[in-house]
Amino acid sequence: MDVRDSGFHGKLDDDQSESQISHLALDIGGTLIKLVYFSRNKDNLIDENKNRKNSFVEGRLHFAKFETSKINDCLEFILSNKLHLGGFQHHEDPASDKILIKATGGGAYRFADLIKEKLGVSIEKEEEMECLVAGANFLLKAVHQEAYTYMDGRKEFVHIDHNDLYPYLLVNIGSGVSMIKVDGDGKFERISGTSVGGGTFWGLGRLLTKCKSFDELLELSHQGNNRVIDMLVGDIYGGLDYSKIGLSSTTIASSFGKAISDNRELEEYKPEDIARSLLRMISNNIGQIAYLNALRFGLKRIFFGGFFIRSHAFTMDTISVAVNFWSKGEAKAMFLNHEGFLGALGAFMSYVKHGHDDSISPQSGQRYPVCTPLVGDKICYPLNGDLNDNDSLECSVYVA
Amino acid sequence: MDVRDSGFHGKLDDDQSESQISHLALDIGGTLIKLVYFSRNKDNLIDENKNRKNSFVEGRLHFAKFETSKINDCLEFILSNKLHLGGFQHHEDPASDKILIKATGGGAYRFADLIKEKLGVSIEKEEEMECLVAGANFLLKAVHQEAYTYMDGRKEFVHIDHNDLYPYLLVNIGSGVSMIKVDGDGKFERISGTSVGGGTFWGLGRLLTKCKSFDELLELSHQGNNRVIDMLVGDIYGGLDYSKIGLSSTTIASSFGKAISDNRELEEYKPEDIARSLLRMISNNIGQIAYLNALRFGLKRIFFGGFFIRSHAFTMDTISVAVNFWSKGEAKAMFLNHEGFLGALGAFMSYVKHGHDDSISPQSGQRYPVCTPLVGDKICYPLNGDLNDNDSLECSVYVA
Numbered sequence: 076m077d078v079r080d081s082g083f084h085g086k087l088d089d090d091q092s093e094s095q096i097s098h099l100a101l102d103i104g105g106t107l108i109k110l111v112y113f114s115r116n117k118d119n120l121i122d123e124n125k126n127r128k129n130s131f132v133e134g135r136l137h138f139a140k141f142e143t144s145k146i147n148d149c150l151e152f153i154l155s156n157k158l159h160l161g162g163f164q165h166h167e168d169p170a171s172d173k174i175l176i177k178a179t180g181g182g183a184y185r186f187a188d189l190i191k192e193k194l195g196v197s198i199e200k201e202e203e204m205e206c207l208v209a210g211a212n213f214l215l216k217a218v219h220q221e222a223y224t225y226m227d228g229r230k231e232f233v234h235i236d237h238n239d240l241y242p243y244l245l246v247n248i249g250s251g252v253s254m255i256k257v258d259g260d261g262k263f264e265r266i267s268g269t270s271v272g273g274g275t276f277w278g279l280g281r282l283l284t285k286c287k288s289f290d291e292l293l294e295l296s297h298q299g300n301n302r303v304i305d306m307l308v309g310d311i312y313g314g315l316d317y318s319k320i321g322l323s324s325t326t327i328a329s330s331f332g333k334a335i336s337d338n339r340e341l342e343e344y345k346p347e348d349i350a351r352s353l354l355r356m357i358s359n360n361i362g363q364i365a366y367l368n369a370l371r372f373g374l375k376r377i378f379f380g381g382f383f384i385r386s387h388a389f390t391m392d393t394i395s396v397a398v399n400f401w402s403k404g405e406a407k408a409m410f411l412n413h414e415g416f417l418g419a420l421g422a423f424m425s426y427v428k429h430g431h432d433d434s435i436s437p438q439s440g441q442r443y444p445v446c447t448p449l450v451g452d453k454i455c456y457p458l459n460g461d462l463n464d465n466d467s468l469e470c471s472v473y474v475a
Numbered sequence: 476m477d478v479r480d481s482g483f484h485g486k487l488d489d490d491q492s493e494s495q496i497s498h499l500a501l502d503i504g505g506t507l508i509k510l511v512y513f514s515r516n517k518d519n520l521i522d523e524n525k526n527r528k529n530s531f532v533e534g535r536l537h538f539a540k541f542e543t544s545k546i547n548d549c550l551e552f553i554l555s556n557k558l559h560l561g562g563f564q565h566h567e568d569p570a571s572d573k574i575l576i577k578a579t580g581g582g583a584y585r586f587a588d589l590i591k592e593k594l595g596v597s598i599e600k601e602e603e604m605e606c607l608v609a610g611a612n613f614l615l616k617a618v619h620q621e622a623y624t625y626m627d628g629r630k631e632f633v634h635i636d637h638n639d640l641y642p643y644l645l646v647n648i649g650s651g652v653s654m655i656k657v658d659g660d661g662k663f664e665r666i667s668g669t670s671v672g673g674g675t676f677w678g679l680g681r682l683l684t685k686c687k688s689f690d691e692l693l694e695l696s697h698q699g700n701n702r703v704i705d706m707l708v709g710d711i712y713g714g715l716d717y718s719k720i721g722l723s724s725t726t727i728a729s730s731f732g733k734a735i736s737d738n739r740e741l742e743e744y745k746p747e748d749i750a751r752s753l754l755r756m757i758s759n760n761i762g763q764i765a766y767l768n769a770l771r772f773g774l775k776r777i778f779f780g781g782f783f784i785r786s787h788a789f790t791m792d793t794i795s796v797a798v799n800f801w802s803k804g805e806a807k808a809m810f811l812n813h814e815g816f817l818g819a820l821g822a823f824m825s826y827v828k829h830g831h832d833d834s835i836s837p838q839s840g841q842r843y844p845v846c847t848p849l850v851g852d853k854i855c856y857p858l859n860g861d862l863n864d865n866d867s868l869e870c871s872v873y874v875a
Contacts, residue, residue: 105728106732106735143736180711182711184715185713187713204720250735251728251729269760270729270756271730272732274728277732278731285740306651306674308581311582313585313586320604329650329672331674331678331679331682332505332651332674332678333678336506336543338544341741356671359670364763367767367768368767371770
């Protein structure tokens, strides 16, 4: 998607650019760059707690994303809005005017030099899995109505009991998929993963349908019928179920299996049917591998995050059905409103962890800033209409 | 592949057609029909054991396959070689001249009427999973040098201890994949499966490369380089390993993930690179899901069968590496020389089980006919050069 075509002109709206922006954090993945940054509300330094030395600042967390292949557009966006000044100064050398920005993901390594050159700031690299976990823990603990189940078109928010959150399985579906067993704050292990992820959906999907964007492909899949290309149990069994092993006639026996005998060329299939089969294949596969890993470690809760999902109904439905089918109803898939920003949020949280600059610190008695999602309260995004509904989070940060 | 183009003219060579053919068994899958039948050697009724009433007949088991979409060619082959007379008469009504043929797979249901119409014989359906297990048990116990490991281009036969064979995991990769925990003769449970199987490789491969056959696609993959289209860890991390979680820079992070940012059309990729990525994605995925299921039930031995494999070096290597990687060296993938014929062999074995006709019975002290693979001793196959190396098995059957 060309940023210039999407109505983005490089500057935030006046309201936001006038407010003070700080704590820019990046998650530079194989396909997408995710940005999180904090903007203070104007004149809002509230000394809530007179007995304490420190204060809360009210403001908002903002989320944005760019394609990694268009990193120059992303850097231009950062530069023209002075987001890069929202880093911190080197704590070992406070006199230095060197600014450091928190970043995670492979691109923090790959693009460190480019960022230094274009923005004049250095990258402080944060470990990717650590960031994903910190971001997920933050969202699950601090944000009201963050996690939900999705089944048969029904979204149901899940109450998270802070004292009974761990252990859980975090499945982050980016270009590839990481599966992480989370046992507590900073306590985790990457136990599995698969290369069949969002990059596979988009990559194969582009080749098969000539779609120009991930979202176009997702939208297409919405209208498609996977039965045109998938070989169903009923196709093999002459319309019958294979009831002895619990497979109904409509179960997919072989993804894309009907393309073998159809003798049709690629162009003779509708792109929407192809997109649907592909999405179902990948979502189902991830759901199955996730469940098998949850089972292995006795994890009851599986949270799915990452930009592959995009609150897309059919994707979530397929993952939910897969987890439900393989676990015989024992396990439930859960999703996160801010699914795509786990890593970036984790990198953002690391400003707290290291006590940098005017550190964001957790509110007393709470481990994290208090946040309320503000649906529809949008800022000017680089990619219009390309984000989750919850584009910013109201948030107080604790200023030391 | 058109049967007429492949040099097949519908009749077996004279030697074979003159010998008596019996016990035709079919496995009609979503993509392929597999045939097994027995031919007696001429004048070879040997009464080996004078103390017993019954005798062994020497002969051979023969294997053949057709595409399911070309079932009419298959039926013509059966008819012109009178293989269909190698069934049995109804045991409840021996006076009837109705001939029954053993068949398994979904096509035993789907094509029962067609077979009755064209061949004048009825199908006695055998349960698919039961046949796969019976076929695998037969091969593992009765056939010398049947199972082997394959790693780094090295094939090593595995000695099977008959007293320590169970439990094992049988992974049958046909159009789709079935995973069966086998605990003994006739004792098994289908514990898992995946729709990402041989039909996916061929179906997606056809659409992406315009290959005309599965074998052409396999051959292509041999020459390809998956790094052209797969997104590697090094592509994300700027050439670095992600050593903290044990991922080298050459690990595939996202299958087909590079196709996202390349901005190349399908036609701009080499078909061989696409075939390679696809084969690696699917083989790796099956290996991973198989291992997770083996782990779940504490199964140390995993045997891979089904016509997807076709003794293809890269396929076996990828599956072996996947099992080795995910199990941290604890588990080993094993393959079977007659991988594609498990179901058909199982249906063939069921002639024994039910005591039909001049039943094949196990030799005294052995549960199965004594078989020795005869490499290179070929009969005229419907699809030239399209089969495993071991095209027939020398075999004695016990005649009641």
